Amino acid sequence: MRFTVNGTPREVDVEPDMPLLWLLRDVLGLTGTKYGCGIAACGACTVHLNGAPVRACQTLAGDLEGAEVVTIEGLGTPAAPHPLQLAWIDHQVAQCGYCQSGQIMQAAGLLAQNPAPSDAEIIEAMDGNLCRCGTYPRILAAVRDAAGRMGG
Template sequence: MSFTVNGALHDPELDPDMPLLWVLREVLGLPGTKYGCGIGACGACTVHLNGEAVRACQVLAGDLDGAEIVTIEGLGTPEAPHPVQAAWIETQVAQCGYCQSGQIMQAAALLAATPAPTDAEIDEAMSGNLCRCGTYPRIRAAIRRAAHTAEG
């Protein structure tokens, strides 16, 4: 079994029942994907799997053959942040920051599918990503800012 994470090919020996979350954090050493609830309800572990936002705690290693995965570490760089990452910083979204990698990955997937979302579309797409600090208005503002930046 082999799969790509952030552009790098990997073919580790894995228990097929190991969640992708643990593959990323423990096997590949990518700690940006956070463990929140373990049942796919909070969104802290959101990554892109073949271009779609998924909960890494709910995807099994046995289903990864040929997959392309992007984590927060592969979305952008400090020198060239993804538009969503730049908007997050400019809008000062994060408070505690724990949920933010999952929030950013979900927002990036939203904008890839819907480049100019309405507030209702933003709220619907982000509704499964929980923020215990309640920064939802800033999250929506950052997504609007990223969408506007991409348009311009």
């Protein structure tokens, strides 16, 4: 199947029922997307598929033909970080950091659709992304800050 990952056209020969998570991590070597629960309940594996956040653990390779996938590796670069990545650093969001790529990708999806979300809208959009360290107040502040940096 042919699809684009982080702006790069890719062609892979994998079983159509392989989860996108394992395709990204094991086949393409993009390990920023994390395995959390395997049942789309935690959000650690959130990536963008055709511009919308999805859970990579439940998205199948067979559904990727012609699709565009963006992972945390494609959101920003060390030289030009995404405003969310800068806000995450400035607000010291990460503790263990395991869930953070999924958190950032979920927040990026929100800001793409709603550049100036209220606190209630941020909380609602981020509700399915779990953080065992409990950094939710910092996540809220970082998303709010990134929205401002992006002109929202």
